Amino acid sequence: MPHFLNINEKKQFSDKFLVLIIVLMAITLNQSSKMFSFNTSFADLFCSITLIFLIIKNRLLFPFIPTIFFLLVSIVVIFTSAFLAPYIFNYNTDLYRIVSGYIKLIAVFLYFIIGYSLSNLNLSEKIVKWYSVSALLIGAIGVVFTIFRINKLSHVLFYENTMRFRGLINDPNFFSILQVSALSYFINKKGIKLYYKLLILTLITMSVLISGSKTGLVVLGCYIFLKMLKYFVGTRKEIGIIIIQLFSIGIIVLVLIFFYNMIGEIVKYSIYVIPTIERIQPLFTDFARALSEGGSSRNRTWQTAFKIFTYSPIIGIGVGVYSNVAETISGSQSVAHNTYLQLLVEWGLPLTIMFYAYVTFIIKKVTFAYEENIEMNYILRDIIIILLISSLAISLNNARMFWLFLGLLESSIKKHKRVYKFEVSESNDI
Secondary structure (H helix, E strand, C coil), X not given: CCCCCCHHHHHHHHHHHHHHHHHHHHHHCCECEEECCEEECHHHHHHHHHHHHHHHCCCCCCCHHHHHHHHHHHHHHHHHHHHHHHHHHCCCCCHHHHXXXXXXXXXXXXXXXXXXXXXXXXXXXXXXXXXXXXXXXXXXXXXXXXXXXXXXCHHHHECCCCCCECCECCCHHHHHHHHHHHHHHHHHCCCCCHHHHHHHHHHHHXXXXXXXXXXXXXXXXXXXXXXXXXXXXXXXXXXXXXXXHHHHHHHHHHHHHHCHHHHHHHHHHHHHHCCCHHHHCHHHHCHHHHHHHHHCHHHHHHHHHHHHHHHCCCCCCCCCCHHHHHHHHHCCCCCCCCHHHHHHHHHCHHHHHHHHHXXXXXXXXXXXXXXCCCHHHHHHHXXXXXXXXXXXXXXXXXXXXXXHHHHHHHHHCCCCCCCCCCXXXXXXXX
């Protein structure tokens, strides 16, 4: 920083620098890759820079209860992974995996407190905005590449030489979940016209389709259903409007029932345009088989998780040892593909219940709040809900954005004794 700048200019420079870094962090939350058994992202680099900045500026906040909970979890998982699990399942302690597992736990906690601190600086809007906009752009690129059969960067953007688009994420299922989570910003944001929202919804739906993710499509359907339910149940309307809306819904349902057999044909035709639809076709033709994946590995991994849980239901087996234990039990090192089961197995029942009770409390507090101007809280709440629904089918316990957004939401619904002013003029807005 040039020495000839005065105090105000130095503050403006540091404020703009922080904004730039958190925008880059938000954008790169849509990117990840596997390296040395770690799921790495450029967001981790910008997160580290943000952490250092907040420490230097004395703006890093540690919320009391979440910090105590993290320390409690740390004590439990270190003990169980280092001593209890090897004893119960009779295998040699793998120190490297335990350390790497605990590093991941530290990393997600750091994302949480960074989100908590940045929300206190009124930066939630910028983080969520750029996370969502970049996700939408990546999804739109995927739609164009898929429809027009563009093969450029196919080894980067598509999954293992297939037509399943994965963006900059190493897993197409995770990519589809991030796409749905980005929808929350555009649906809830005031000032975006209805036809733009419908266009964005169409683009994100298509991006989920080209990922070939049944999980993503089910989550998208659940989120749209919840938003419609809230609109009809949670919004005050005149009785005449309610009757018209119910009548319209009835007509739509009857039309869908009448043309049910045609849906399969429409899906078959769509496969020529978007080949990955073939993978999700069972959702439209055989829903039960689609959910069970025809008896594939997901059912077996859930059964393995339940079996492991029974061995140590109270304090779990710890972090970094799940693969070893699963191999001992089932012969496969596959993870649970379910965040709730993963945490039950690793943390034990009491800590898992405490954590989800805390998350439920935050969601409830936002949902039934009477304050005005809490648009961002609704957006963050919906993102958390989307990720919680997704957690039924994939493991998101180490998902950066979940913990970052949870920290943002936790901070935004609390009043802190220490309040910092952080303002960037509109003319210099990034």
